[in-house]
Amino acid sequence: MTTPSRRAAMFVPAERDPRVLGPATGDERGLLTDFLAIQRTTLELKCTGLHDALAQRAVPPSTLSLLGLVRHLADVERRWFRRVLAGQEAPPLFSSPSGPDGDFSGAVPDPEVVARAWEAWRAEVAFAEAFVAGAPDLDVEGHDSWRGTVSLRWVLVHMVEEYARHNGHADLLRERIDGAVGL
Template structure:
């Protein structure tokens, strides 16, 4: 009889790119490290949602409206806010929430024709804009004005985005495990 060593929970979730996400630079210039860490967090969100269809709508922790689709919608709005509105100074209202419906990103993540595709399309579009903005900025001290934080730099926004994704990827861990038992990175 062969015995197999038990794997850590973090090693049980197998998916595309799961072993390459955190392989970027650990020394060197600040911008490549920040951008790589943010990319790893973005890839983690995609990994947590991979292979799911209608399950993305599930809200497995009643009475919360938190769902994987809600996280995708929320993070599309967050990317849009910090990179388009604050740093680029564009008139770009949130896509899924509003002053009248501040939790619309989560509350509105309900089954409907095209809802999943629209959320991913918006997220991909906002991530693409953010990537272009961050890559094209002359330095990390580029600033923008925000009603909540005041003057913020690209450096601060990148750090905040890493924190935002890391926190919500923790939620995604629990949501995914509740949906189908998948665990890990």
């Protein structure tokens, strides 16, 4: 465990940080997908090197855990890109009407559960990336029962916000597990 002198230090040394920052200018699609890719990579970084500890809960009675975040974000990716924008019949993988918090409550320190979560998350991210790359523009629309009609542009902004919020949770969870802090 290393303890940077400032919380704003990088989580990993700059020369090993996979979050290569893209350009700060350019087209809207490029900027949005770069920001989302950085947020996705940040989640992976915060989980790096942990196995059973991924399922460690924040504080009772919370079921919040890093593994729960991976499972939750797999379902979020699936909802917005597969169901809403692509119009696929794609029910959540980890939650259900009878277990709406299954993404978190089912996050247990079992190697198969961990492997399935990462496999699902990576598959949903790959689908989303392919969908965005193939979309003719950011005005592609889908219908959501919560928001009504939404555009691909809105979904990308929402996903950056969703990951950024949960990466804040991941910062605190990781620090609780092994003391590691940083951006």
